[in-house]
Amino acid sequence: MRAARALLLCVAAGCSPLAGRALPDFIGDADAGDAPDVARPPDAADPEDAAEARDLAQPPDAVAQTDGPASTDAVAPTDAEAVEDAAATDARPDSPDASAMPDASATPDLGPQQDASPVGVCLNTCLPCGGDLALDQDGDGVRACEGDCDDLDPARSLGRVELCNGIDDDCDGAIDEPYVEVGQPCRVGRGACARAGEFVCNPGTTEVECSVAPGAPADEACNDLDDDCDNLVDERVRNACGGCGPVPEEVCNGLDDDCDGAVDDGVRNACGGCGLVPPEACNGLDDNCDGLLDNGVLNACGQCGLTPIELCNGLDDDCNGIVDDGLLNCCTPGQSVACGTDVGACAEGSQTCDANRVYGPCVGAVGPTIEACDGRDNDCDSRTDEGVQNACGLCGALPPEVCNLRDDDCDRRIDEGVQNACGACGAVPLEVCDGRDNDCDFRTDEGVQNACGLCGELPIEVCDGRDNDCDRSTDEDIIPDGCVIDENGCTYGGETTCVAGERGCRATSLLGGRCPEVCNGLDDDGDRTIDNIRATPCERTFEFAEPAYQCTGVSRCFGGSDFCGPQVGVLDKCDGVDEDCDGAIDENGAVCQAQ
Numbered sequence: 318m319r320a321a322r323a324l325l326l327c328v329a330a331g332c333s334p335l336a337g338r339a340l341p342d343f344i345g346d347a348d349a350g351d352a353p354d355v356a357r358p359p360d361a362a363d364p365e366d367a368a369e370a371r372d373l374a375q376p377p378d379a380v381a382q383t384d385g386p387a388s389t390d391a392v393a394p395t396d397a398e399a400v401e402d403a404a405a406t407d408a409r410p411d412s413p414d415a416s417a418m419p420d421a422s423a424t425p426d427l428g429p430q431q432d433a434s435p436v437g438v439c440l441n442t443c444l445p446c447g448g449d450l451a452l453d454q455d456g457d458g459v460r461a462c463e464g465d466c467d468d469l470d471p472a473r474s475l476g477r478v479e480l481c482n483g484i485d486d487d488c489d490g491a492i493d494e495p496y497v498e499v500g501q502p503c504r505v506g507r508g509a510c511a512r513a514g515e516f517v518c519n520p521g522t523t524e525v526e527c528s529v530a531p532g533a534p535a536d537e538a539c540n541d542l543d544d545d546c547d548n549l550v551d552e553r554v555r556n557a558c559g560g561c562g563p564v565p566e567e568v569c570n571g572l573d574d575d576c577d578g579a580v581d582d583g584v585r586n587a588c589g590g591c592g593l594v595p596p597e598a599c600n601g602l603d604d605n606c607d608g609l610l611d612n613g614v615l616n617a618c619g620q621c622g623l624t625p626i627e628l629c630n631g632l633d634d635d636c637n638g639i640v641d642d643g644l645l646n647c648c649t650p651g652q653s654v655a656c657g658t659d660v661g662a663c664a665e666g667s668q669t670c671d672a673n674r675v676y677g678p679c680v681g682a683v684g685p686t687i688e689a690c691d692g693r694d695n696d697c698d699s700r701t702d703e704g705v706q707n708a709c710g711l712c713g714a715l716p717p718e719v720c721n722l723r724d725d726d727c728d729r730r731i732d733e734g735v736q737n738a739c740g741a742c743g744a745v746p747l748e749v750c751d752g753r754d755n756d757c758d759f760r761t762d763e764g765v766q767n768a769c770g771l772c773g774e775l776p777i778e779v780c781d782g783r784d785n786d787c788d789r790s791t792d793e794d795i796i797p798d799g800c801v802i803d804e805n806g807c808t809y810g811g812e813t814t815c816v817a818g819e820r821g822c823r824a825t826s827l828l829g830g831r832c833p834e835v836c837n838g839l840d841d842d843g844d845r846t847i848d849n850i851r852a853t854p855c856e857r858t859f860e861f862a863e864p865a866y867q868c869t870g871v872s873r874c875f876g877g878s879d880f881c882g883p884q885v886g887v888l889d890k891c892d893g894v895d896e897d898c899d900g901a902i903d904e905n906g907a908v909c910q911a912q
Contacts, residue, residue, distance in 0.1 A: 782818020
């Protein structure tokens with residue numbers, strides 16, 4: 318900032334902005350080795366510095382001059398302009414106080430100096446170019462007080478050429494100002510190679526360039542585009558008609574469709590027209606242009622129209638080489654021919670041609686009659702007895718079918734309706750017990766099996782808990798044997814029993830000894846009383862009751878067997894319980910209802 322202020326003060330005071338020289342009008346006592354300051358125009362400096370410089374301006378005839386390159390519009394103002402600018406500045410409310418402005422004969426305090434001797438002082442008017450202002454820190458030959466706006470960058474100083482690089486190279490306060498086209502749209506390449514971009518700087522040069530490169534050309538194709546980028550569209554690839562693809566085929570339409578200079582070439586018919594050749598008509602003309610008249614359309618007689626009809630006149634009217642052919646009853650007068658038929662029972666007669674060339678009636682013929690089953694061809698159709706024979710091809714009724722392995726009634730079935738159930742002749746075989754359906758009733762061994770569903774005699778019932786003889790009873794009819802039981806010190810004689818498939822011995826007599834009384838129909842203890850046993854409680858189950866239930870009864874010995882019966886002397890209560898365990902609940906119904 319101090320360097321910029323000093324530079325502006327020098328310029329405003331009339332010092333030369335050229336390095337090493339001051340204006341001739343102000344040559345003073347400066348040392349020969351000192352170089353006056355070089356200043357930039359005041360319009361590139363801070364406004365306050367410019368005003369201060371104008372207040373210190375020299376006489377009106379002093380004009381700043383340059384003999385080297387300068388930035389655009391960087392021209393120093395005349396003294397008159399400086400006075401007017403100073404007056405305008407003093408008139409502003411924010412104009413600095415005159416007492417604050419530096420004395421023209423004094424040297425402003427610019428901070429510490431390198432040495433006491435002034436360096437590069439603008440003669441009699443400018444501040445000394447000393448201290449930091451006198452240094453050339455970037456070595457570019459221009460000091461800060463001489464117009465170097467960035468003394469750390471040797472590429473930037475007053476008078477440099479402005480490059481297109483985004484930097485203020487010439488220190489005029491404007492960046493890349495000559496290159497106004499930067500950022501504007503640009504387009505490169507031709508045809509399909511054209512690309513759109515914007516102008517950008519070419520770094521390090523004074524040139525601008527487009528941000529995109531042209532596309533690569535391709536082989537020219539027929540597509541209304543300039544594929545090879547030569548400003549020509551579809552050159553050398555269009556067909557003879559100037560279009561894309563194969564040349565159109567020539568069609569018969571009065572146009573040159575294939576663009577070969579000939580109209581309807583190769584597609585006209587023999588008559589030189591479009592479409593099919595006209596058909597030949599019988600008119601004495603060559604309609605189909607084959608060089609022949611009425612060819613293929615004349616009748617057999619070589620005339621137009623239909624062939625004449627054959628008449629019975631002794632002439633070949635239809636020109637087929639035969640006279641009166643195909644006509645019925647057309648004949649030569651006096652001619653006789655056979656008539657009728659001699660097939661079967663029929664006989665031929667004869668006809669004679671009269672003067673009108675027509676045959677007379679058939680005389681002496683025997684005609685057909687209705688076919689009868691008599692071995693003759695009555696209807697004279699070369700068939701005998703057709704439609705009147707039975708299915709066996711015989712006359713009369715059909716023979717009945719009998720069981721003899723033959724088709725007696727000629728219905729293409731053998732022994733139908735006369736075979737037995739087994740499909741054989743004769744009576745149906747009797748069913749026998751052999752695992753087969755002998756009588757063919759779809760049942761096996763029915764009516765001949767024993768009660769167990771088997772063949773042979775019934776098994777004998779044995780004591781094994783099974784129904785051996787299949788009579789729905791188990792271990793019945795077992796013949797008892799004699800047996801002896803030694804029990805509780807007594808010997809009993811008895812007979813064998815079968816209970817639950819197990820052999821047992823039921824005592825029937827006391828053979829010896831004395832033992833406790835048990836329920837067996839004997840006097841075990843020798844007290845001459847049989848089965849005198851104390852009654853004991855027992856449980857009875859009534860499983861068929863609704864609902865089933867159990868109750869406590871009394872066990873008694875009856876007939877040599879224990880029996881759990883009801884309690885004697887106990888009355889039922891009206892409580893839904895069988896207290897006497899007799900299988901009836903609350904059987905005193907009347908009493909219960911009264912209660």
